[in-house]
Amino acid sequence: MKKDTIILFLLLLANSLFAQSEWPVFRGNRQLTGAIHATLPDQLKLLTSFQTGDDIKASPVVKGALVYCGSTDGFFYAFNLNGQLKWKFDAENSIEAPAILLDGKVIFGSLDGWLFCLNQTDGTLVWKYKTDNQIIGSANWNNMDGKTVLAVGSYDYFLHGVDLAAGKNLWKYESDNFINGAPALYKNTVVFGGCDGFLHLVDLKTGRLTKKIELSTYVASSPAIVGNEAYIGDYEGQLFAVDLEAGKIKWTYNNPDKNLPFIASPAVSGDFIVLGNEDRNLYCFNRLNGKPVWNKRLSNRINSSSVIVGDKIITATMDGMIYMHRLKTGEELWRYEIGSQIASSPAVCAGKVIIGANDGRIYIFGSLP
Template sequence: MRLTTNRLLLIVATCLSVAHAAPPAKVTVATDASSWPNFRNGHELRGVAGAALPENLQLLWSQPIPDGMVYTSAAAVIGGRVYASTLGGELLCLDLKTGKKLWRYLSAPKPEPDTFIPGFPAAPTVSEETVYVGDEDGVFHAIDRKTGKKRWVWKTQAEVNSSAAVVGNRVIFGSYDANLYCLDAKTGKKVWTFQTADRINGSPAIAGNYTFVTGCDQHLRMINIKTGKQEKDMALGSFMIASPAIVGDMLYVGTHDGEFLAVNWKKQEVTWRYSDPQKMQPYHASAAILGDRIVVGCQDKRVHCIDRKTGKRLWVFATRAQVNSSPVIAGNRVYFGSADRNIYAVELKSGKPVWKFRGKSDFNAAPSVAGGRLLIGSEGTQARLLCFGAK
């Protein structure tokens, strides 16, 4: 069993040890309420669903998932199918309505005896034809969405925790080998690579013809998708495990040092910093943003709602353990998991709790919302992927 706590400690330790010609890109963003194609439902990584969920959610089905799903993961949904990557090295395709298993893809079809096959720590990204996901051994996989058959693989030099962004005919992702990769989405051939100064843990955000990446080198980098050249580089003073979210000229991301930052990426200025001096705990969850509200989980066991314009606190919601699960906004509610083994729904406006489900293990993965269903995976030996909706 691979535990999130151990994985987080390893990530933090390794970061600290190092931290002293295609056509113009056409970006496709999820707006369909029936789908959730990548980690945060769209290239700008805002974590907002296309529609609200039923008020009284009921458990519709659950599916065992080997070793579970961690904080960098979430299920993807497209075409009535659910795609879930697990730390047990399985990519599962399930029927959204019934939870029935349609196919299973293994990171290593013929593992050595008495060894783990490489797990999938990242969320899958799904296009019309292909599922993309990286594994713990640094292999990036492209799998046929309908059949579960391998299309191609690309080998990096270290673990891939980053979920991919598909932009036109290109697929972009980061690796612990400190490189940002851009490959041909159909063939897997390299288009370009960009080397940073340390591990890339989060997923790349996309705005226009640029991709934005943060990581253990403490920098925010803006890379031209067409050329692979760095156009802006801004030191942020702390390494980042979370993925950034973008709204217009602004980028929002939490740091390991316990600050949440609003950055004007065009001006290369930090507009505001949010923190609680009494509880300076890491932000490893990625933020959800709707209108003027930012919602983000923290290892201080709380979920924070921040005014996007001023950086002032609007409300906090306390759980009994770390919140590494990245919140999702659906309608006027916020959904997230906690290491206290609960899944919560609170009002976006006030933070008032409106729904809760008690599970048997920690919920550190991010929820997904599609087709009137809420999906979230737990972790550990009793891990399951749960699907909620109206009965």
């Protein structure tokens, strides 16, 4: 085996192990692809759950065998994979935004517009930053000239650039409507879809717009980025592939017989894009041309964003069902009924699936010894 081949293999193995051991950001990585190179058994079992005081709409993140997630009861929780509380923090308002775990800190937004930064070890407040309306989407970040810059959207129409070290504003970029989803990282820019119907590319260092690409109508979800292409759905049930370098739409999927929203964000792995719709269908598309590969009608609307784990897909529905399907064929492998609405998106870590529901519980599934 050639030296370059060995190095590539070791890098891929390291990435695979890294992906299995933590899920530190919404959708698993800063490109928001919602996919990891890992394995799950064909059948999962409920291992434990953690109870909070109200609905779970935020998506959990995981690191160091600890789960971090906010609740609409106004508290942010850290607990271990056995369901035992480590600490909780009172944010004094509902939390629907997923957190990010970065440099020993936990960063998340709340519905009264605060962006909080806590110590990951004990939940003590490091700083908080105020926007002028609710924060529902996750933040994202990159290092810019030795400074870690956070980008987070708010319903005040602004994407905010915040210094991680100090919690101070660096810049604000104004869109033309609410920002609901999370920005994805592309090189030194962040990419987000707004309720103004545009895909925005904003320089993370300066906050200046580099490109603004018209899509169609409201975009409630977050983009997934692979290479120089972004994939994102809109409120009229269209899915777009956008060439970020050219600033042009490469292809569009549109089903005029449905015309129901894509609230969920796409998951992308290899040549496949997987995305659930409010029409109750789970769709798999060819990433190269946008042609449907298969679709499966599930039990209810799909607002939760699916996750691709190796050759399997985990999807949750608004009537409280969790499904596992085969990626290439759509074959159903497993299902589990929680019985309470699920808008939270799953995290997958160390062979476990972690997801919240509107009964206030965060559920942990895996395989028993």
